[in-house]
Amino acid sequence: MKKYSLHIVWLYPDLMSTYGDRGNIITLEKRLIWRDIEVSTQMLSINDDPQLLKKADFIFMGGAQDREQTIVAKDFERGKAHVLHQLIEEDIPGLYICGAYQFLGKYYKEADGTEIKGLGILDLYTENPGNLPRLIGNTLINTNFMESENNLVGFENHGGRTYLGNNIKPLGKIVKGYGNNGTDSTEGAIYKNSFGSYFHGPILPKNPYFADHLLTLSLQKKYQEDISLSQLDDSVEMKAHQAIVSRLSRGV
Numbered sequence: 001m002k003k004y005s006l007h008i009v010w011l012y013p014d015l016m017s018t019y020g021d022r023g024n025i026i027t028l029e030k031r032l033i034w035r036d037i038e039v040s041t042q043m044l045s046i047n048d049d050p051q052l053l054k055k056a057d058f059i060f061m062g063g064a065q066d067r068e069q070t071i072v073a074k075d076f077e078r079g080k081a082h083v084l085h086q087l088i089e090e091d092i093p094g095l096y097i098c099g100a101y102q103f104l105g106k107y108y109k110e111a112d113g114t115e116i117k118g119l120g121i122l123d124l125y126t127e128n129p130g131n132l133p134r135l136i137g138n139t140l141i142n143t144n145f146m147e148s149e150n151n152l153v154g155f156e157n158h159g160g161r162t163y164l165g166n167n168i169k170p171l172g173k174i175v176k177g178y179g180n181n182g183t184d185s186t187e188g189a190i191y192k193n194s195f196g197s198y199f200h201g202p203i204l205p206k207n208p209y210f211a212d213h214l215l216t217l218s219l220q221k222k223y224q225e226d227i228s229l230s231q232l233d234d235s236v237e238m239k240a241h242q243a244i245v246s247r248l249s250r251g252v
Ligand code: GLN
Pocket: 018, 062, 063, 064, 065, 066, 069, 097, 098, 099, 100, 128, 157, 158, 159, 160, 161
């Protein structure tokens, strides 16, 4: 039996997982296995028992198009919204990408004006104005929530523009790209141990230290002790990271 273990719950993998979001799960699993930490991943989707979510030490949910978000919104109302709200308030760490991030806010208004109700956990809302281009491309932000590093790279593709309220901090500040809305230089949001971002790509393989930040939070929350992860050889991951940084600095 291993000293530590983590249970990951992956919400709606069949409906909400675009532009490589699945790579985030692979990254988290591998980085635990390489350190001899036990990991189990449970996929939960439409009609699955919301109570299973309560076993999560870490929650992941990826992006989707509006059609899938509409389907998921109905299922959330059948119990998962309530449990997820509870877990986020209890500091259970999680990563929510694009459409999932939009869900955590008050609402997402589609281009035709249809409103998809959000869970109302985070002080933010999202609207697709309908008459503006989608926000697409590689992105770089400066951050200040991690001890080891101070930037993240990703790939964004969204029509919705997200606006943060006063009670929420952004994940970072845009260096290159669009982020939350293309106008206020913010990207993503942090609330307790939950992280929302527009970064597909996927985000974690190209920012391995962010993956470790999330894993450390999850282990510390579960075991209530100061746990520091052993160092891994991230030279390949950092080459992928640097490739995006240098491409963006050359204006490509
Ligand atoms: N449907 C949302 C938008 O376009 C989310 C897109 C996504 O998750 N990639 O804004």
